[in-house]
Amino acid sequence: MQDAVTSSSSQQGTGSFDRSTTGLDPKHDDSSMMYRVGQAAMVLSGAALVALVARHRWSGSQPDDREAFETAAEAESTPSIHTALTIDKPRAELYAYWRQLENLPRFMKNLIEVTDLGDGRSHWVGKSALGLKGQWDAEIVEEREGQFLSWRSLPGSMISNAGTVSFEESPNGRGTIVRVTMEVGTGLGKVASKLGGANQQEVREDLRRFKELMETGEVATTDGQPHGTRSLIGHLHNPI
Amino acid sequence: MRAVCWNGKTDMRVETVPDPEILNPRDAIVKITSTAICGSDLHLYDGYIPTMKKGDILGHEFMGEVVELGRGVNNLKIGDRVVVPFTISCGSCFFCKKEMFSLCDNSNPNAWIAEKMMGHSPAGLYGYSHMTGGYAGGQAEYARVPFADIGPLKVPEGLEDEKVLFLSDIFPTGYFAAENANIQPGDTVAIWGCGPVAQFAIQSAWMLGAGRVIAIDRVPERLLLAQTWGRAEVIDYEEVDSVLDTLKDMTGGQGPDCCIDAVGMEAHGTTLDAKVDKLKQAAKLTFDRVHVLRESIMACRKGGTLSLVGVYGGFVDKIPMGAAFNKGLTLKMGQTPVQKYMRPLLEKVEKGEIDPSRVITHRLDIDDAPWGYKTFRDKEDNCIKVVLKPDGNGGFRQHGHLGHSHSHGGHGGNGGNGHTH
Numbered sequence: 001m002q003d004a005v006t007s008s009s010s011q012q013g014t015g016s017f018d019r020s021t022t023g024l025d026p027k028h029d030d031s032s033m034m035y036r037v038g039q040a041a042m043v044l045s046g047a048a049l050v051a052l053v054a055r056h057r058w059s060g061s062q063p064d065d066r067e068a069f070e071t072a073a074e075a076e077s078t079p080s081i082h083t084a085l086t087i088d089k090p091r092a093e094l095y096a097y098w099r100q101l102e103n104l105p106r107f108m109k110n111l112i113e114v115t116d117l118g119d120g121r122s123h124w125v126g127k128s129a130l131g132l133k134g135q136w137d138a139e140i141v142e143e144r145e146g147q148f149l150s151w152r153s154l155p156g157s158m159i160s161n162a163g164t165v166s167f168e169e170s171p172n173g174r175g176t177i178v179r180v181t182m183e184v185g186t187g188l189g190k191v192a193s194k195l196g197g198a199n200q201q202e203v204r205e206d207l208r209r210f211k212e213l214m215e216t217g218e219v220a221t222t223d224g225q226p227h228g229t230r231s232l233i234g235h236l237h238n239p240i
Numbered sequence: 241m242r243a244v245c246w247n248g249k250t251d252m253r254v255e256t257v258p259d260p261e262i263l264n265p266r267d268a269i270v271k272i273t274s275t276a277i278c279g280s281d282l283h284l285y286d287g288y289i290p291t292m293k294k295g296d297i298l299g300h301e302f303m304g305e306v307v308e309l310g311r312g313v314n315n316l317k318i319g320d321r322v323v324v325p326f327t328i329s330c331g332s333c334f335f336c337k338k339e340m341f342s343l344c345d346n347s348n349p350n351a352w353i354a355e356k357m358m359g360h361s362p363a364g365l366y367g368y369s370h371m372t373g374g375y376a377g378g379q380a381e382y383a384r385v386p387f388a389d390i391g392p393l394k395v396p397e398g399l400e401d402e403k404v405l406f407l408s409d410i411f412p413t414g415y416f417a418a419e420n421a422n423i424q425p426g427d428t429v430a431i432w433g434c435g436p437v438a439q440f441a442i443q444s445a446w447m448l449g450a451g452r453v454i455a456i457d458r459v460p461e462r463l464l465l466a467q468t469w470g471r472a473e474v475i476d477y478e479e480v481d482s483v484l485d486t487l488k489d490m491t492g493g494q495g496p497d498c499c500i501d502a503v504g505m506e507a508h509g510t511t512l513d514a515k516v517d518k519l520k521q522a523a524k525l526t527f528d529r530v531h532v533l534r535e536s537i538m539a540c541r542k543g544g545t546l547s548l549v550g551v552y553g554g555f556v557d558k559i560p561m562g563a564a565f566n567k568g569l570t571l572k573m574g575q576t577p578v579q580k581y582m583r584p585l586l587e588k589v590e591k592g593e594i595d596p597s598r599v600i601t602h603r604l605d606i607d608d609a610p611w612g613y614k615t616f617r618d619k620e621d622n623c624i625k626v627v628l629k630p631d632g633n634g635g636f637r638q639h640g641h642l643g644h645s646h647s648h649g650g651h652g653g654n655g656g657n658g659h660t661h
Binding site: 212223227229 | 247364375
């Protein structure tokens with residue numbers, strides 16, 4: 001980069017190159033424009049190269065950071081769900097409620113029943129919006145009490161999803177930040193995974209219902225309240 | 241039960257629907273003795289609020305008797321007489337704990353809709369579209385009241401319905417407007433609108449130390465009430481050349497210290513921007529008509545405060561942000577955190593400091609609600625505020641005479657002051 005520092009102001013970019021070989025003369029308007037475009041292209045491709053390298057090797061950082069970074073980089077390349085809410089309850093309490101897997105259908109709309117089979121394994125029964133039912137097994141991949149819980153559906157199930165729910169103390173004393181990340185299966189698994197309630201909106205709503213349940217003891221609802229005559233479209237549940 | 245149901249633009253129908261039921265442990269069921277039509281209901285009536293469905297039950301200003309309780313409600317008994325705040329609030333989230341009850345995190349089952357439009361969802365409301373939860377409202381014989389341990393206020397037997405009904409919304413809203421206006425002792429307060437909320441804002445401005453109150457409207461009986469009950473100076477905007485010039489003149493060139501917008505998204509005006517708004521709104525090119533917002537920004541003195549309680553719903557055009565910025569204005573706004581104000585304002589009523597029933601001009605049977613909506617919207621028949629009586633004691637269509645007090649001792653029959661049809 002030293003050449004760039006000592007050379008004239010019309011020179012920018014990643015380094016010197018022998019202008020005589022390019023046939024570009026900065027004194028002419030259009031050619032100097034091309035020159036700058038050329039420089040820009042080099043800068044950009046250089047930057048891209050640097051980024052590419054950084055993705056796969058990040059030296060000199062903390063091991064945890066690198067892990068997180070690599071996971072994030074990986075996650076970018078597969079469809080994933082990510083959502084978070086702050087809940088005004090201690091993380092141990094939230095973790096314990098969530099870990100009691102039988103509780104999950106109380107706030108996860110597409111679940112009918114979950115049974116903890118012990119040893120980290122569980123059996124799930126779910127339904128889709130159209131009322132189709134499905135069953136699958138899952139296992140806990142890793143858990144740390146009060147902190148996080150990672151699960152995945154077992155290979156061979158009709159459902160393919162995996163995710164992590166983490167509980168961190170909110171930095172400004174407002175309770176716990178609960179984050180859910182999920183990957184959904186591809187192909188047939190992706191279609192089937194609709195039964196597992198796996199799209200961004202639905203997962204976010206499930207988390208919101210978890211917050212309501214934990215903070216107020218109930219889930220806000222209007223199902224079952226009276227109304228006047230509906231129109232034909234009005235009979236569908238979705239209000240929009 | 242009978243209930244007022246939205247059936248499309250300007251189409252309110254009173255239908256027979258099932259009675260409400262307890263759905264959650266902290267619910268209560270209230271048998272409604274009095275309920276009112278709000279100015280913001282008119283935005284629903286005129287079809288300006290999205291996410292409404294045919295058959296939705298309206299109404300968010302109501303009171304009555306507790307007839308059923310969920311097992312999670314411990315502070316009320318069957319038979320208690322309560323006024324219900326229009327905001328549904330859980331009491332335990334970050335916002336409720338800070339008394340920002342209208343911003344509750346946990347009371348809107350359709351929070352996702354509001355989030356899409358607003359970034360985050362405010363609290364659920366009664367009878368105000370599915371974006372605020374789609375809760376069945378209180379223009380009916382019965383209503384389901386969620387979080388009944390947080391919302392409803394018990395009221396003493398000695399006070400008739402009409403003295404306390406407005407604690408549900410418009411009295412706290414007028415007070416909230418005045419409080420937000422940051423009134424310093426002796427300040428001049430200009431209030432756009434002379435509807436019921438504005439009347440309470442006028443009353444509250446005096447309570448909070450205003451030196452002068454100036455109210456702006458065009459409807460004669462409303463201007464009159466602002467003068468007689470409100471002791472305000474009034475400007476009829478259809479009579480003056482320019483409201484801005486008139487205000488400048490009246491304030492010795494400085495402009496009002498505090499401005500309150502008690503009009504909101506269906507603002508009327510005689511100026512060009514108001515007419516353009518109307519056209520654009522009809523062509524669905526803009527959501528809200530913001531003539532009052534623009535005018536109050538321009539009128540407010542430098543360094544003053546603008547307080548908004550008129551309802552706005554969406555995205556607006558052509559707001560003079562340059563004026564607001566360069567004059568260093570403070571803008572405060574929002575839906576009222578009703579629960580915060582009910583008790584202190586009830587005390588004022590009990591002490592006789594204010595008689596909220598002064599705004600009522602019409603008392604109707606619930607079956608006359610469609611007529612009530614139209615009359616209220618069109619400001620016909622000297623209408624200022626319509627109260628509905630679901631238990632059949634609304635009596636007849638009454639014409640109110642300003643200046644007479646309507647004390648009917650708990651039931652609205654013909655008190656002898658009005659005409660009957």
